Amino acid sequence: MGNNSNAAMRPETQFEIRDLDLFYDKFQALHHVDMDILKNRVTALIGPSGCGKSTFIRTLNRMNDLIPIVKITGSVKFDGTDIFGRDCDVIALRKKVGMVFQKPNPFPKTVYENIVYGPRIHGEKNKRKLDELVEMSLKQVALWDEVKDRLHKPALGLSGGQQQRLCIARCLAVEPEVILMDEPTSALDPVATLKIEELMSSLRERYTIVIVTHNMQQAGRISDFTSFFLNGEVIETDHTDAIFSNPSNSKTEEYITGRFG
Amino acid sequence: MKASISEKRGRRSIRETAIERILFLAGITATISVALITIFIFGSGIPALLDSGFVNFLVGTNWSPANGSYGTLPLTAGTMAVTLTALVLGIPTGIACAVFLSEILHRKAARVFKFAIELLAGIPSVVYGFFGLIVVVPAVRTYILPLVRLWDPDAHTTGLSILSGAIILAVMILPTIVSLSENAISSVPAEYREASLALGANKRQTITGVLIPAARSGILASIILGMGRAIGETMAILLITGNVAVLPKSLLDPVATLTGTIAMEMSYASASHQQALFAVGIILFIIIMLLNAVAQGVSKRMGVNQ
Numbered sequence: 001m002g003n004n005s006n007a008a009m010r011p012e013t014q015f016e017i018r019d020l021d022l023f024y025d026k027f028q029a030l031h032h033v034d035m036d037i038l039k040n041r042v043t044a045l046i047g048p049s050g051c052g053k054s055t056f057i058r059t060l061n062r063m064n065d066l067i068p069i070v071k072i073t074g075s076v077k078f079d080g081t082d083i084f085g086r087d088c089d090v091i092a093l094r095k096k097v098g099m100v101f102q103k104p105n106p107f108p109k110t111v112y113e114n115i116v117y118g119p120r121i122h123g124e125k126n127k128r129k130l131d132e133l134v135e136m137s138l139k140q141v142a143l144w145d146e147v148k149d150r151l152h153k154p155a156l157g158l159s160g161g162q163q164q165r166l167c168i169a170r171c172l173a174v175e176p177e178v179i180l181m182d183e184p185t186s187a188l189d190p191v192a193t194l195k196i197e198e199l200m201s202s203l204r205e206r207y208t209i210v211i212v213t214h215n216m217q218q219a220g221r222i223s224d225f226t227s228f229f230l231n232g233e234v235i236e237t238d239h240t241d242a243i244f245s246n247p248s249n250s251k252t253e254e255y256i257t258g259r260f261g
Numbered sequence: 262m263k264a265s266i267s268e269k270r271g272r273r274s275i276r277e278t279a280i281e282r283i284l285f286l287a288g289i290t291a292t293i294s295v296a297l298i299t300i301f302i303f304g305s306g307i308p309a310l311l312d313s314g315f316v317n318f319l320v321g322t323n324w325s326p327a328n329g330s331y332g333t334l335p336l337t338a339g340t341m342a343v344t345l346t347a348l349v350l351g352i353p354t355g356i357a358c359a360v361f362l363s364e365i366l367h368r369k370a371a372r373v374f375k376f377a378i379e380l381l382a383g384i385p386s387v388v389y390g391f392f393g394l395i396v397v398v399p400a401v402r403t404y405i406l407p408l409v410r411l412w413d414p415d416a417h418t419t420g421l422s423i424l425s426g427a428i429i430l431a432v433m434i435l436p437t438i439v440s441l442s443e444n445a446i447s448s449v450p451a452e453y454r455e456a457s458l459a460l461g462a463n464k465r466q467t468i469t470g471v472l473i474p475a476a477r478s479g480i481l482a483s484i485i486l487g488m489g490r491a492i493g494e495t496m497a498i499l500l501i502t503g504n505v506a507v508l509p510k511s512l513l514d515p516v517a518t519l520t521g522t523i524a525m526e527m528s529y530a531s532a533s534h535q536q537a538l539f540a541v542g543i544i545l546f547i548i549i550m551l552l553n554a555v556a557q558g559v560s561k562r563m564g565v566n567q
Contacts, residue, residue: 094460105450231381
């Protein structure tokens with residue numbers, strides 16, 4: 001025990017969310033969400049379908065900007081900067097806050113081109129640097145050995161699980177600080193799911209991970225913190241162990257024990 | 262009971278068979294028409310090909326039916342020059358327009374734009390020709406010619422030229438290119454768009470890096486269809502390209518096209534001249550067949566590559 005463990009116990013805050021309301025036109029999808037998302041921790045968002053988890057996670061990299069009817073009030077601070085503020089560069093934000101989607105969505109390009117797409121748009125032209133990035137990113141997601149001989153084959157020829165790992169590698173290649181994962185394993189079989197989970201536990205040391213999941217065992221296995229959403233509100237956020245063993249709110253307990261949802 | 266069921270069934274099956282036969286006849290009509298036209302064109306044209314010699318007919322540069330000289334190179338060159346120039350003008354415009362409609366313009370406004378562009382397809386080609394003759398031809402003469410003279414003082418044109426024809430043709434193929442490309446771009450799955458933006462790409466990078474490449478087979482199909490339309494177009498081109506069967510040296514020179522020559526000369530042609538015109542038809546036929554084959558080959562290859 002000492003300074004090290006102290007630092008581990010009080011990690012920095014990556015996202016500070018205060019009084020966040022989100023409306024789709026007149027429908028309010030998020031109500032007064034307050035949450036701190038800690039650096040280098042895995043935060044799981046659980047809750048029944050339609051409770052606002054995905055909407056919330058898409059707020060963190062401003063993907064909701066794409067939907068014109070969305071209105072947002074409240075504040076979301078990323079490393080202390082208000083992401084809705086005038087001085088926030090959404091491109092820079094999305095470079096630092098990567099996203100992995102529910103359905104694997106590699107581009108209809110080769111494996112190699114998928115990985116270098118991000119670095120290239122951010123200005124990397126050096127062929128050797130790009131090659132290194134491809135190898136490094138694919139090794140990080142444990143896909144290198146499987147695809148190193150087919151780097152220049154279409155990515156859509158990979159299996160679903162491989163495609164999803166490729167999408168994670170594509171996200172890592174732009175060297176983000178945060179990875180948002182919106183139900184990344186819901187379209188995958190159990191073996192592929194296990195691989196992604198193993199991958200997440202290897203990534204947790206270097207990245208802040210926020211994951212939406214329908215699978216409570218998954219949240220239990222991989223996350224440090226769990227936040228329970230219900231009808232657009234955060235019911236409670238706590239250490240994952242605490243949420244699952246001793247939830248302080250009765251609604252959380254009912255959901256976790258399977259009485260609704 | 263049993264008897265009446267089988268009777269009903271019998272009557273029904275007669276009706277079914279009759280309907281099938283009718284559909285079969287309708288279906289085979291199209292096939293037979295193609296076969297008959299092909300046989301007819303080749304049958305009427307091949308004697309002329311043999312008379313002039315196959316190679317002479319294709320690469321001969323003198324088309325003067327009055328002297329019995331049938332070299333079609335000027336016509337093929339005319340068709341190609343007008344078509345390619347039209348594509349050079351029409352493809353970038355068409356794709357840019359498609360991107361604008363599907364990615365930039367608000368959906369409601371895009372609907373008005375799309376309607377207007379589809380109206381272009383409904384204008385009869387003789388009207389395009391008339392418009393070209395009254396507006397584009399004088400414009401080329403009064404505005405483009407002085408520009409060209411800046412570096413080539415000897416340039417001259419009446420306005421009846423490859424360029425005028427190509428400008429009109431470019432507008433005529435816009436509806437094909439725009440609406441098919443727009444469809445192709447709009448039907449790129451939203452996931453690709455999201456993935457690109459989530460990596461920190463801006464709109465321009467997403468359009469050029471992901472959307473257009475993902476829609477490329479559709480865009481290519483639109484270009485090839487547009488090209489087919491351009492090659493086959495007769496009336497508009499007839500009115501504005503000047504119909505001079507001489508190898509062109511510049512875009513401001515007049516040309517005669519394969520289709521235009523057939524249309525103009527068929528009414529008075531006789532004997533060998535008429536056969537030669539059918540042979541010109543064969544050339545046109547083969548060019549368009551090749552184009553279709555290329556189109557299918559390319560879109561298949563691209564489909565596999567995805």
